[in-house]
Every structure is written in structure tokens, then in C-alpha cells.
Amino acid sequence: MPQRGRAALPARRRAIDPRSPGAPPAIELVGVAKRFTQPRPWAEILRHPFARKRVQALEGIDLRVLRGGVTGLLGPNGSGKTTLLRVLATSLLPDQGEVRVLGLDALRAPHEVRRRVGVVLSDERSFYWRLTGAQNLVFFAALQGLDRRRARARVAELGALLGLGGELHKPFRNLSTGWRHRMALARALLADPPVLLMDEPTAGLDPAAAERARRLLRERLAGELAKTVLVASHNLDEVREVCDRVALLHQGRLRLEGPAAEALPRAAEWFAAQAGEEPA
Amino acid sequence: MSALAKAWAFLVKDFRIDLSYRLAFAGNLVFVLFLVSAFYFLAQMLQGQDLPALRPYGGSYFPFVLTGVAFSSYLGVAVRTFADTIRSAQVMGTLEALLVTPTPVGQIVVFSSLYAFLATSLRVVLTLAVGALFFGVRFPGANWGGAVLVLALSVVAFSFLGVFSAAVVLAFKRADPSAGLVQGLSYLLGGVYYPVAVLPDWAQLIAQALPITHALEAVRRLLLAGASLAEASGPILGLLVFTAVAGPLSLTLFWLAVRRVRRDGSLSQF
Numbered sequence: 001m002p003q004r005g006r007a008a009l010p011a012r013r014r015a016i017d018p019r020s021p022g023a024p025p026a027i028e029l030v031g032v033a034k035r036f037t038q039p040r041p042w043a044e045i046l047r048h049p050f051a052r053k054r055v056q057a058l059e060g061i062d063l064r065v066l067r068g069g070v071t072g073l074l075g076p077n078g079s080g081k082t083t084l085l086r087v088l089a090t091s092l093l094p095d096q097g098e099v100r101v102l103g104l105d106a107l108r109a110p111h112e113v114r115r116r117v118g119v120v121l122s123d124e125r126s127f128y129w130r131l132t133g134a135q136n137l138v139f140f141a142a143l144q145g146l147d148r149r150r151a152r153a154r155v156a157e158l159g160a161l162l163g164l165g166g167e168l169h170k171p172f173r174n175l176s177t178g179w180r181h182r183m184a185l186a187r188a189l190l191a192d193p194p195v196l197l198m199d200e201p202t203a204g205l206d207p208a209a210a211e212r213a214r215r216l217l218r219e220r221l222a223g224e225l226a227k228t229v230l231v232a233s234h235n236l237d238e239v240r241e242v243c244d245r246v247a248l249l250h251q252g253r254l255r256l257e258g259p260a261a262e263a264l265p266r267a268a269e270w271f272a273a274q275a276g277e278e279p280a
Numbered sequence: 281m282s283a284l285a286k287a288w289a290f291l292v293k294d295f296r297i298d299l300s301y302r303l304a305f306a307g308n309l310v311f312v313l314f315l316v317s318a319f320y321f322l323a324q325m326l327q328g329q330d331l332p333a334l335r336p337y338g339g340s341y342f343p344f345v346l347t348g349v350a351f352s353s354y355l356g357v358a359v360r361t362f363a364d365t366i367r368s369a370q371v372m373g374t375l376e377a378l379l380v381t382p383t384p385v386g387q388i389v390v391f392s393s394l395y396a397f398l399a400t401s402l403r404v405v406l407t408l409a410v411g412a413l414f415f416g417v418r419f420p421g422a423n424w425g426g427a428v429l430v431l432a433l434s435v436v437a438f439s440f441l442g443v444f445s446a447a448v449v450l451a452f453k454r455a456d457p458s459a460g461l462v463q464g465l466s467y468l469l470g471g472v473y474y475p476v477a478v479l480p481d482w483a484q485l486i487a488q489a490l491p492i493t494h495a496l497e498a499v500r501r502l503l504l505a506g507a508s509l510a511e512a513s514g515p516i517l518g519l520l521v522f523t524a525v526a527g528p529l530s531l532t533l534f535w536l537a538v539r540r541v542r543r544d545g546s547l548s549q550f
Contacts, residue, residue: 091379093539117380127374131300135296143289145382
């Protein structure tokens, strides 16, 4: 059992969703740690050829997210939010710890986990820009295991759900940032996964588009479709608006977590204190 | 959904992307015509000369070089396409989006390369067709069935070189220099433009370690000399030995490279 860094955390295991305390968790992390090796300048390599410069991206993360609702993964840039999402998406292996999604071991059965998790990447480049939105979605649907007929039906269904309309049939390169974000969300929903991981879902959107995206997340995804959503964000207002629960990450450690109403004021204080400590 | 349907999805996607670059698509077709014409005129220069090194292949240079150029393009595509696929997905940013789907990474790499192989096959057919229709090349008594079989084996053998190269690109984010070396040596020593028999002894020895030498020897015996599979068994055995050695080695290296990038988090870096 990995123990690294756990002393820094409260000993009790925390349940995120207050609405269903007895339900099995959608996401469970136990003692997850990840360190990255940093590149070194040549002069340093020549002086100490066998030394390694390492950065602790995650340390002793214990987290349970019960099914349903929106959990905000809050933290400043470089706090480990994206690393944590990538571990959950199985695109990154942790150095230590256990990762379970809907009871499945993400390290032993990554393909099974990928069937059940939709990932909204913040990178717009993750689409084929020469194809239309619909052609992109049909292609990714095939990789999710949908046959062509089901893929087309699903794309039409998601087009209606997310209001994609005629944008679906425009080349991806001609879409605005807002529409590209919606395409990314549509892609994550193709296989109708019960768990959604979203990395900075409103980054780069204008205020109106960001508000639409938040409403969609709150009302449609978490509300009507009852998805479990884990949103990484550094935007306190956004988290306040959409999240039921909040977890705060800083320098790879989980600093606090709890219901949004209780945790957010503490998170806001923490952010203010951090800003005060740093030179302008 | 079957792997076949996923393979089809990759083919459709890559065909659409290729077609969206209309000028390059048309340019590739015209290039074949120019290439075959150039070799035809080169062959005209050698017409009527008795070249002992060409006797096992019917004695005429144009069919010899036509088959060499046509089939060696499989080597080029096999060595490059897997690594190019990974590299372009890293640079374009699609790699992580592909790898968070339930489709295994091996399938993603192989299926991403299918279109390149299909396009190459069309180019090979076009090359031979241009040679036959415009320049009167004939393949009397050719063993086409045997040639297709050898071609399939050659593609597998060449692909293991490509998988090795893809592993290097995945792990180190840079083009694999050994791929260029193998490709260069193959064109220099593998009998693409001239028979291996004209090379010095030491170079012929090196040529035996290259899969293209065996592939072209077998294909030419089957197409130009009308040999049976049994009569071409020597070079076919050479291809099989190469495949048996290179296959497990390159697949293991690729698996290690995937594991490495999943550990160091460099999947989408380039």
C-alpha cells in the first residue's frame, strides 16, 4: 500500500457526494503519487550525469467521488489538476497508489475504464481540422466501438442535445472556439459514459459562451443525464456556479475538500493568501 | 464492434483528409507517369545490350527497374508510415484523444497506417499499368498469385522496421535516424535499380541482411521469370527469417516505448 505523502492529509476518507453517502464511488484514488523527471541543462548533465531533477506532481492523493453531481478540482496553474485527470483517463500511469473508476482498477483494466469515462481535453488540436465536426465525431465513435449506423444516430442525437445544428457539417478549422469546445464535449459523450472528466471546460470562451457551457454542464450533464462530472478549473466563480463538491489541489497535494458551500469560502481564502504571498 | 470496422473508420478518415488536399492528390498520380517515363528512357539507352546480371530476370532493364521501383515503394511507406503517424498525431495533438478511447494502441498505430499502404498499392498498380499501357511492358507467364503472397510477407517484414522506428519516435519525439539509414542502404544495396550481383562481394553480404533484397528477388523471379513459389523459396526463406527475428524485437520495443510515455506523461509532447 503506497504511503508516500499521506501524513500531510487528514486520516479519514472523504465521501464527496452528500446525496448518496452509501453509494459505491464513481472515482476512488488511494495514495496516488506521480513524479516527473525534468529536463536538465547540458552543463548540469555533464557535472552530475546520473543525477535526476524530479518534480512531485501528485503526492498521496486520497479521494472518493460518489456517483452523480459535479465535483470541482480546484487549484492554481501547475497544482496537478491535469495530471490527476490524465491518471483517471488512463493516459498516465501513477508511480504509486490505486486508481479505481466505477470499481474497475484503472491500472489493470485501462480499456474497461476508457469505455466508461468521457474525457474533454482542453486542447482544440485534438481534432482533425480538415474534416467536418460530424466526420470527426463519427470517426471517434468508431474508436469507442459504435458501428456506423449507431455512430451517425448518436452524432445526430448529440447534435440536438448540445445544439450543434449546422456547425456539425462545417470543417472543424472553420469553427469558433466555443463550437470547438462543444464538439469536444460531444466527443466525450459519444459512448454515453457515466463519468466525465473535463479539463478547463470554459478556457478561451467569451463570457456568454462560458455561461452557456456552465448551464449545459449543470442542467444537462449532471442534471438530466445524471453523469458524474469531475471538472478541473482554476476559476472560483465557475466552480461556485456548477459544483456540488470541491477539492483543492496545491503542489500536488489535496489541501481541502468538502461540499461546495463549506469548502469554497476556505478555498477563496486560500487563493487570496497565496496571491498575497506572491510578488505582484 | 470488430477491429475491421475500426480499420474502415481509419481508412475513410485518412482518405477524406488526403482528398481535401486536392492538388497533392492529383500531383501524386501525375508523378507516377513522370517516374515511369524517366526509367523507360533510361532503359532505352541500354536497349540491345547483353547484360549478364539481368539474364535471370529476362534480360531487359525496363521490366527489372519497373518492378524494383514499384515494389520498393512498400519499403518506403512501411519504414516511414508508423513513425509518421505517431509523429503527426503528436504534433497535431490528436494522439492523446486517440489513446483515451478503448481502442488498443497497437490497433491505432496499425490502422493509422492502412491508408498509406492502400495508396501505395494503388500506386504500384498504376506504375505497372503505365508501364504496360504506355511503354509496352509485358509479364508473360508471371506468377501473380505468388507475387501477391510474397508482397504480403514483404509488407509484414518491412513493417517491423517501421514499428521499431515508431517506438523511437514515441519515446524520443524525434525522427529515427536508423530508419533513414535502412532506407538508404536498401536503395543502394537491395537491388532496386540494379541487380545485387553487380555489387562487390562485401556489399552483397550486407544486402543479404536487408529484407528488400529478398523481397525484390522473389517478386522478380515470380513476375519476370515465371518461377513457382518453390523455385523462389530461397529469398522467401530469407524474408521469413528476417520477420521472425525483427518481429518480436520491434513489437517489444514498441510496447516498452508506450509504457515509457504513459509513465513519463509525454504522450502529447513533441
